[in-house]
Amino acid sequence: MELFYKIALHELIADILTIVDEREYSSKNALERVFKRVSGKDKERVRGLAHAYVFEIEKWKKKIDFIGNSVLKGTKIEELEPYLANLLRIGIFEMKFKKINPAIATDSVVRVVKERYDLNRAKFINAILREIEGFNVENALKSLKERDKTEYLSVKFSHPRWYVEYVIDLLGYENAIRLLLSNNKSQRYYIRVNPLKSDVDSLSEYLEEHDVRAARTPVSDVLKVLDYETPITRLEWYKKGYFVIQDLASAYVAHVLAPEKGEKILDLAAAPGSKTFHVAHLMENTGEIIAVDYSLERLRKMETKMKILGVKNVKLVHADGMTFKDMRKFDKIILDAPCSSSGTYRQFPEVKWRFNEEKIKKVIQVQKAMIRNAFKNLKKEGEMTYSTCSIRIDENEENIKYAIEKVGFNLVAYPFNWGERGFTEIGEMVFRSFTHLHDCNSFFIAKLKKE
Numbered sequence: 001m002e003l004f005y006k007i008a009l010h011e012l013i014a015d016i017l018t019i020v021d022e023r024e025y026s027s028k029n030a031l032e033r034v035f036k037r038v039s040g041k042d043k044e045r046v047r048g049l050a051h052a053y054v055f056e057i058e059k060w061k062k063k064i065d066f067i068g069n070s071v072l073k074g075t076k077i078e079e080l081e082p083y084l085a086n087l088l089r090i091g092i093f094e095m096k097f098k099k100i101n102p103a104i105a106t107d108s109v110v111r112v113v114k115e116r117y118d119l120n121r122a123k124f125i126n127a128i129l130r131e132i133e134g135f136n137v138e139n140a141l142k143s144l145k146e147r148d149k150t151e152y153l154s155v156k157f158s159h160p161r162w163y164v165e166y167v168i169d170l171l172g173y174e175n176a177i178r179l180l181l182s183n184n185k186s187q188r189y190y191i192r193v194n195p196l197k198s199d200v201d202s203l204s205e206y207l208e209e210h211d212v213r214a215a216r217t218p219v220s221d222v223l224k225v226l227d228y229e230t231p232i233t234r235l236e237w238y239k240k241g242y243f244v245i246q247d248l249a250s251a252y253v254a255h256v257l258a259p260e261k262g263e264k265i266l267d268l269a270a271a272p273g274s275k276t277f278h279v280a281h282l283m284e285n286t287g288e289i290i291a292v293d294y295s296l297e298r299l300r301k302m303e304t305k306m307k308i309l310g311v312k313n314v315k316l317v318h319a320d321g322m323t324f325k326d327m328r329k330f331d332k333i334i335l336d337a338p339c340s341s342s343g344t345y346r347q348f349p350e351v352k353w354r355f356n357e358e359k360i361k362k363v364i365q366v367q368k369a370m371i372r373n374a375f376k377n378l379k380k381e382g383e384m385t386y387s388t389c390s391i392r393i394d395e396n397e398e399n400i401k402y403a404i405e406k407v408g409f410n411l412v413a414y415p416f417n418w419g420e421r422g423f424t425e426i427g428e429m430v431f432r433s434f435t436h437l438h439d440c441n442s443f444f445i446a447k448l449k450k451e
């Protein structure tokens with residue numbers, strides 16, 4: 001039974017990892033999809049275990065591949081068939097990170113290879129894992145450090161090389177190391193009260209009664225979860241929409257936008273809806289919010305969540321935020337632009353491996369087109385927040401300069417009550433948070449006005 005379980009678990013994990021790589025799903029989304037096919041009384045326990053494996057393997061992928069590639073000859077782990085590569089990664093992870101007995105780790109992976117492929121490939125993986133067993137990672141890292149310091153940091157902390165170079169340049173060596181370390185810590189949960197159903201004081205009491213320790217934050221309707229007995233998502237108040245899980249910096253955007261009751265608001269990149277719902281909550285279901293996104297799947301999830309949260313003033317629109325145009329103009333706009341997600345590595349480690357310079361250049365073109373379109377949709381005297389979960393200047397401050405110099409926006413001197421200020425000559429007027437400083441996503445916010 002135990003053995004059967006082990007095989008099933010390794011197959012599931014390799015399936016999920018392969019979907020994450022090939023279809024660019026988040027680990028959570030891929031896990032949900034694969035577990036739709038799984039049944040049995042232990043499903044929840046196995047799901048928890050699989051989630052932990054997938055999350056950690058995505059986090060440590062660069063270091064895992066460094067170990068694999070140090071032993072592989074004539075080929076690289078990323079050149080193997082994706083499913084086979086992921087089985088090998090699981091073996092390396094169990095042996096070198098989880099410190100599982102090497103013979104057991106090797107055996108459970110080799111069994112799956114034998115079943116899914118053939119004896120030859122099972123022998124190949126067996127030989128590689130046997131060699132990895134005796135491979136000294138610390139010595140290999142030491143020699144890498146002598147050859148190439150940046151690559152050493154990139155492998156040691158398992159971050160893309162471009163990111164390591166970028167943050168050293170941006171923050172200096174010491175702070176960059178703090179950020180890399182912080183990105184690898186476990187995720188911090190923040191919860192925002194739904195004012196249509198409760199208030200912060202009642203939520204604090206409810207959490208205390210349910211053995212969740214939480215603290216106030218600089219954002220008035222958000223609590224920081226310090227520790228808990230039962231996972232937050234199993235609590236009745238979560239299921240009934242009395243509160244949502246939302247990152248601290250993300251929950252600051254709606255306050256900066258400061259919507260007023262009865263206003264007409266546009267959200268140009270809305271799904272999965274955290275900020276749209278927050279604005280709806282602050283407006284107490286008055287006025288109208290048009291929530292645009294070009295992902296139908298994400299909009300569908302938003303529709304389900306909206307019902308749970310009691311949100312009634314949002315109209316979902318499946319459209320391109322670069323060209324969407326309404327009959328009337330809007331009082332306020334949220335532009336939480338698609339970006340490199342380089343501020344969310346702690347929450348979504350898989351995004352680390354998705355962006356290169358070319359892809360980032362493309363997403364910056366989308367951000368600029370959305371800024372131009374937001375200007376067209378905004379009333380005179382209307383205001384907009386521009387935000388991203390990126391650490392990069394070209395996706396943030398540079399885009400704000402573009403909005404001012406080329407599009408016609410004015411930058412509002414918003415009195416940010418927490419966080420850091422940004423970079424370049426407009427740096428004093430924008431908001432930034434950093435994972436190592438604020439224990440949340442690294443994030444950017446600026447407030448703009450069409451005068």
Ligand SMILES: C[S@@+](CC[C@H](N)C(=O)[O-])C[C@H]1O[C@@H](n2cnc3c(N)ncnc32)[C@H](O)[C@@H]1O
Pocket residue numbers: 250268269270271272273274275276292293294295298319320321322336337338339366
């Ligand atoms: C950063 S996420 C938005 C998160 C959302 N504002 C929230 O708080 O939950 C960016 C979103 O932009 C959407 N997107 C990307 N390109 C788009 C486009 N051209 N038009 C509309 N939406 C787009 C993606 O589907 C994604 O849902």
